[in-house]
Amino acid sequence: xxxxxxxxxxxxxxxxxxxxxxxxxxxxxxxxxxxxxxxxxxxxxxxxxxxxxxxxxxxxxxxxxxxxxxxxxxxxxxxxxxxxxxxxxxxxxxxxxxxxxxxxxxxxxxxxxxxxxxxxxxxxxxxxxxxxxxxxxxxxxxxxxxxxxxxxxxxxxxxxxxxxxxxxxxxxxxxxxxxxxxxxxxxxxxxxxxxxxxxxxxxxxxxxxxxxxxxxxxxxxxxxxxxxxxxxxxxxxxxxxxxxxxxxxxxxxxxxxxxxxxxxxxxxxxxxxxxxxxxxxxxxxxxxxxx
Numbered sequence: 012x013x014x015x016x017x018x019x020x021x022x023x024x025x026x027x028x029x030x031x032x033x034x035x036x037x038x039x040x041x042x043x044x045x046x047x048x049x050x051x052x053x054x055x056x057x058x059x060x061x062x063x064x065x066x067x068x069x070x071x072x073x074x075x076x077x078x079x080x081x082x083x084x085x086x087x088x089x090x091x092x093x094x095x096x097x098x099x100x101x102x103x104x105x106x107x108x109x110x111x112x113x114x115x116x117x118x119x120x121x122x123x124x125x126x127x128x129x130x131x132x133x134x135x136x137x138x139x140x141x142x143x144x145x146x147x148x149x150x151x152x153x154x155x156x157x158x159x160x161x162x163x164x165x166x167x168x169x170x171x172x173x174x175x176x177x178x179x180x181x182x183x184x185x186x187x188x189x190x191x192x193x194x195x196x197x198x199x200x201x202x203x204x205x206x207x208x209x210x211x212x213x214x215x216x217x218x219x220x221x222x223x224x225x226x227x228x229x230x231x232x233x234x235x236x237x238x239x240x241x242x243x244x245x246x247x248x249x250x251x252x253x254x255x256x257x258x259x260x261x262x263x264x265x266x267x268x269x270x271x272x273x274x275x276x277x278x279x280x281x282x283x284x285x286x287x288x289x290x291x292x293x294x295x296x297x298x299x300x301x302x
Contacts, residue, residue: 013111015039016085016148020078021095022047022070024054027181032061034098038107041086045077054095072199075155082148089114090151092144092162096181097123103176107145116172118146118164123178128185128238135232135239136225136246142178143171158199186241193249201256210254212267213278218254219247220282224289231293 017039021028028044035042042062046055049070058065066084068077082090089111093099099107103121110119122139124131132138143151143161150165164171183189223243226232232239258266 013038013089013108014087015089015091015107015111016041016043016087017091017093018078018081018085019044019093019095020047020074020081021045021050021054021058022074023050023052024095025052025057027096027098028054028057030098031093031095032058034101035091035093035104036061038091038104039087043081043084043086045081045084047074047077073155075153075160079153079155082151082153085148088147088149090146090148092146093178094180098179100177100179103174103178106174106176110145110172110174114172116170117150118143118162119172119174121145121174121178122176123180125180125182127183127189127242130238132235132238132242134230134234135227135242136230137182137242140180141173144178145174157203158196186245189245193245193252197249197252197256200253201260204253205257205260208254208257210257210265212270215251215254216275216278216282217285219251220285222250223247224286228289228293 015038017035019031019042021044024031032042041064043064043066044058044062045066045068046058047070048067055065055067064084066081068080071077078092082092091107120141121144123142125137125140126132127137143164146162146164151162154160154163183192223246226243226246227239232243235242
């Protein structure tokens with residue numbers, strides 16, 4: 012086997028952990044699984060049938076701190092990081108073995124297929140969704156600053172390679188699952204951006220519209236059909252909820268007591284112009300590149 016450790020942080024992943032471990036078991040003799048102590052299912056029992064390095068760790072809302080702890084338990088310098096709801100394609104396992112025979116970079120990004128509501132979402136900003144997952148732990152760390160962050164490569168070693176084959180991510184299995192994570196993630200993002208973002212009432216109208224247009228038109232969410240439309244709307248709602256929670260954290264100190272309907276109408280017209288701009292931009296792209 013390659014001198015490769017596989018690191019996993021898991022919370023209530025009994026429905027996914029076996030498939031994950033089956034997909035990576037032939038890649039490494041060092042599989043480290045740290046399980047959040049808020050886990051209430053059989054994740055740990057399943058994990059122990061594949062590795063003796065199963066560690067129960069106290070919950071931290073900033074779970075990247077536990078990710079960093081997991082890395083520190085790895086036996087080897089080269090690490091493949093996996094989330095508890097992911098698997099790897101057989102072709103990716105072969106590619107990783109080949110790359111590690113003569114690595115050209117300190118880290119590699121891996122494309123990821125996101126499965127949502129029972130299907131692969133190929134557009135809407137969810138593909139190729141490159142993730143830094145194969146790296147040397149001696150030159151990599153998690154910044155532990157926000158909910159969505161990549162591992163940070165040491166300065167001077169930032170050149171990152173790209174692999175061709177895929178991680179498979181069982182992302183959101185239902186709308187309720189999406190909304191459950193939305194509530195958690197927006198709270199973390201609101202805390203992160205609280206002091207950085209100065210919000211206006213206009214932002215509450217314009218920014219969700221920008222997100223919707225970006226996902227549905229710029230990132231071709233329409234090619235994912237109803238799924239793309241729903242996800243574009245849900246991501247727009249995500250932006251709105253982050254801003255609303257920032258207002259709440261600031262005790263609504265910038266909230267206006269009354270709005271002028273004429274002003275709101277002006278913002279709505281601007282939001283519609285954003286839609287038209289992206290719509291015609293997409294048509295121009297299609298005419299220049301029919302494929």
